[in-house]
Amino acid sequence: xxELLSPAGNLEKLIYALEYGxxxxxxxxxxxxxxxASSNFDLKDIEKALEIVExxxxxxxxxxxxxxxxxxxxxxxxxxxxxxxxxPAALIVSxxxxxxxAKKICPEIDLHISTQANVTNLEGALFWQExxxxxxxxxxxxxxxxxxxxxxxxxxxxxxxxxxxxCLSYSGRCWLSHYLxxxxxxxxxxxxxxxxxxxxxxxxxxxxAMAIFEDGAGTYILSSKDLCLAEKVDELIKAGVxxxxxxxxxKSIHYVATVTKTYREIINKAxxxxxxxxxxxxxxxxxxxxxxxxxxxxxxDGPGNDLQVKGPVSYFxxxxxxxxxxxxxxxxxxxxxxxxxxxxxxxxxxxxxxDNKQAKAQFCxxxxxxxxxxxxxxxxxxxxxxPVRSLIRKKLKDA
Numbered sequence: 001x002x003e004l005l006s007p008a009g010n011l012e013k014l015i016y017a018l019e020y021g022x023x024x025x026x027x028x029x030x031x032x033x034x035x036x037a038s039s040n041f042d043l044k045d046i047e048k049a050l051e052i053v054e055x056x057x058x059x060x061x062x063x064x065x066x067x068x069x070x071x072x073x074x075x076x077x078x079x080x081x082x083x084x085x086x087x088p089a090a091l092i093v094s095x096x097x098x099x100x101x102a103k104k105i106c107p108e109i110d111l112h113i114s115t116q117a118n119v120t121n122l123e124g125a126l127f128w129q130e131x132x133x134x135x136x137x138x139x140x141x142x143x144x145x146x147x148x149x150x151x152x153x154x155x156x157x158x159x160x161x162x163x164x165x166x167c168l169s170y171s172g173r174c175w176l177s178h179y180l181x182x183x184x185x186x187x188x189x190x191x192x193x194x195x196x197x198x199x200x201x202x203x204x205x206x207x208x209a210m211a212i213f214e215d216g217a218g219t220y221i222l223s224s225k226d227l228c229l230a231e232k233v234d235e236l237i238k239a240g241v242x243x244x245x246x247x248x249x250x251k252s253i254h255y256v257a258t259v260t261k262t263y264r265e266i267i268n269k270a271x272x273x274x275x276x277x278x279x280x281x282x283x284x285x286x287x288x289x290x291x292x293x294x295x296x297x298x299x300x301d302g303p304g305n306d307l308q309v310k311g312p313v314s315y316f317x318x319x320x321x322x323x324x325x326x327x328x329x330x331x332x333x334x335x336x337x338x339x340x341x342x343x344x345x346x347x348x349x350x351x352x353x354x355d356n357k358q359a360k361a362q363f364c365x366x367x368x369x370x371x372x373x374x375x376x377x378x379x380x381x382x383x384x385x386x387p388v389r390s391l392i393r394k395k396l397k398d399a
């Protein structure tokens with residue numbers, strides 16, 4: 001069985017990840033987890049998250065994958081002692097020092113090697129296997145054939161990132177953010193400076209910023225496209241990958257739910273149909289509804305020649321996330337509004353299971369008074385039988 005591993009930046013997103021088909025969820029603590037800007041989980045939240053996950057029969061992994069400095073070690077030891085009491089299914093680590101501490105402090109918790117550890121060959125993977133790691137998240141820079149060769153040579157699990165944002169630096173080891181803003185990406189505080197628009201300045205004309213052009217579209221020399229391996233899931237399964245990972249602890253509920261459900265459907269169909277599997281292009285349409293940069297398959301087919309954004313760094317989507325079903329009763333569904341909806345709007349409803357539903361917007365307030373429009377941060381009642389935690393979208397007019 002291939003695991004689908006989804007991100008969660010808070011408890012609400014964790015619940016949505018599970019509801020929409022994740023086998024396991026990974027989270028970060030309030031420190032030491034490479035996503036300082038995410039809301040993250042304090043120790044009480046981690047305990048609650050584990051309770052929710054185990055009740056659902058799933059697994060919880062906690063990222064402790066910063067590269068630690070000497071002054072970090074006391075806090076890391078204390079954090080690991082707390083995790084030893086909580087007992088998540090695994091810790092995700094990259095620093096050999098943290099790996100060594102975790103083996104001593106919480107030996108009963110599995111250790112997974114983060115992609116930040118840059119495992120790109122079988123000997124490197126065997127090293128971590130001999131140290132006691134139970135899973136290795138391979139570097140994003142590997143091809144399908146390289147992944148297959150490494151997987152076949154191991155007794156432990158292999159994990160691969162299948163979807164989400166990528167760092168232009170090698171396996172995410174970047175110093176640009178720290179250099180430009182003193183925010184250290186290797187300690188979870190990346191300023192996303194690779195997404196900025198750059199110009200060329202000549203030494204003796206510092207006030208004249210000159211644009212850099214490439215193929216007439218301009219050059220954004222540091223900005224990567226987003227990874228999307230949806231069309232490669234069946235091949236990754238055949239290559240021996242045991243876990244497909246979705247990037248995005250800082251992404252929205254809409255992103256987590258949409259991507260998780262889409263990959264869940266692909267995995268299920270690939271496992272069921274095996275050699276008869278045929279990819280459904282509707283899955284790509286679904287993934288285009290979330291906000292994303294241009295998609296790329298990265299290095300999976302060989303050297304990554306299609307990674308770089310060669311025009312303005314834009315985000316694309318074909319639908320707006322406009323609401324979520326918070327509760328339902330005999331009157332219908334109470335919807336938390338995220339974006340403006342007008343009466344008569346054509347809506348699409350993403351449900352945790354089954355096909356998307358179509359509806360024409362009709363709604364009222366809590367007293368039953370019909371409304372003509374609703375706006376973000378309000379509630380409205382819809383006379384529809386949609387499951388709780390369904391997400392409501394509106395197709396963009398120019399999509």
